Amino acid sequence: MESDSETNSTSDNNFDARKYQEVYYGADPKTQQADVESKFVLEFLHDIFASGHVAGGSLIEIGAGPVLYHIVSASERFNTIYLTDYYEESLHKIDKCLQGKKDAFEWTPYLKYICNLEGNTSTPKEKMEKMKRNIKLMKYDVTLANPLQPNTVPQADCVIVVGCLICACKTPDDFQNALNNISSLVKPEGYLIIVDYLGASYYLIGQTRLNVLSLDENAVRQHVTDAGFSIEEFKVGNKFGIHREVFDCKEVFCLLAKK
Numbered sequence: 001m002e003s004d005s006e007t008n009s010t011s012d013n014n015f016d017a018r019k020y021q022e023v024y025y026g027a028d029p030k031t032q033q034a035d036v037e038s039k040f041v042l043e044f045l046h047d048i049f050a051s052g053h054v055a056g057g058s059l060i061e062i063g064a065g066p067v068l069y070h071i072v073s074a075s076e077r078f079n080t081i082y083l084t085d086y087y088e089e090s091l092h093k094i095d096k097c098l099q100g101k102k103d104a105f106e107w108t109p110y111l112k113y114i115c116n117l118e119g120n121t122s123t124p125k126e127k128m129e130k131m132k133r134n135i136k137l138m139k140y141d142v143t144l145a146n147p148l149q150p151n152t153v154p155q156a157d158c159v160i161v162v163g164c165l166i167c168a169c170k171t172p173d174d175f176q177n178a179l180n181n182i183s184s185l186v187k188p189e190g191y192l193i194i195v196d197y198l199g200a201s202y203y204l205i206g207q208t209r210l211n212v213l214s215l216d217e218n219a220v221r222q223h224v225t226d227a228g229f230s231i232e233e234f235k236v237g238n239k240f241g242i243h244r245e246v247f248d249c250k251e252v253f254c255l256l257a258k259k
């Protein structure tokens with residue numbers, strides 16, 4: 001496959017946040033709905049947060065990028081959500097959405113889907129208002145022992161990391177270190193949620209190819225356990241709207257683990 005540039009996510013300084021939103025989260029032009037893989041992930045997150053046992057004062061989302069929808073269900077359960085990423089530009093895109101700027105990315109199809117899962121007890125607009133009140137944006141680097149430096153926050157009741165670790169880590173050892181660092185941010189008895197991909201080697205943003213770490217389910221389970229968590233749920237999905245040439249993953253997984 002030809003590409004203008006080839007890079008690892010962390011060293012890359014040309015992560016095109018807007019193009020990423022459009023390629024991976026643009027609504028289906030015919031149905032105007034979220035794609036099949038996102039629905040699988042949103043149902044997993046909805047089930048966890050609707051159950052009420054994963055709740056508390058604070059949640060940290062790691063490597064959110066320019067993507068807002070993974071913490072919508074969680075925003076009903078936590079007073080403060082620290083939404084973080086390595087790139088300032090991605091956090092800026094999130095801020096635009098929260099401020100309701102005209103050129104902000106349109107998350108309504110995703111918000112509608114979540115509202116529907118919740119029995120339409122609130123509207124997409126109310127969801128955005130709630131998130132605007134409880135989200136704090138912050139820089140995060142998974143490679144650092146204090147990944148939030150120069151900031152510090154109290155240990156969280158829950159940490160969620162979606163589609164970030166296989167991008168930010170080049171080797172299984174990096175993956176383990178990143179999980180160990182994440183573990184230090186979780187309260188004893190707190191929860192870790194990971195959504196990521198198995199058997200992937202790259203994804204494209206336009207013509208830019210970003211390499212990712214290929215892992216299988218057993219390796220993920222072992223790393224999470226070695227970081228001090230016990231896995232309570234591990235779900236795997238294999239339906240994707242995105243073409244395999246754009247992102248060559250084999251499966252998506254969602255896991256819930258307790259420290």
Ligand SMILES: C[S@@+](CC[C@H](N)C(=O)[O-])C[C@H]1O[C@@H](n2cnc3c(N)ncnc32)[C@H](O)[C@@H]1O
Pocket residue numbers: 009010015024062063064065066067085086087090140141142143162163164165167168
């Ligand atoms: C494929 S994107 C995923 C974005 C979003 N969470 C999603 O699910 O679509 C990978 C994300 O990992 C972030 N990332 C890369 N290296 C990182 C690092 N060292 N620390 C934290 N985040 C990093 C990137 O900035 C990017 O937002």
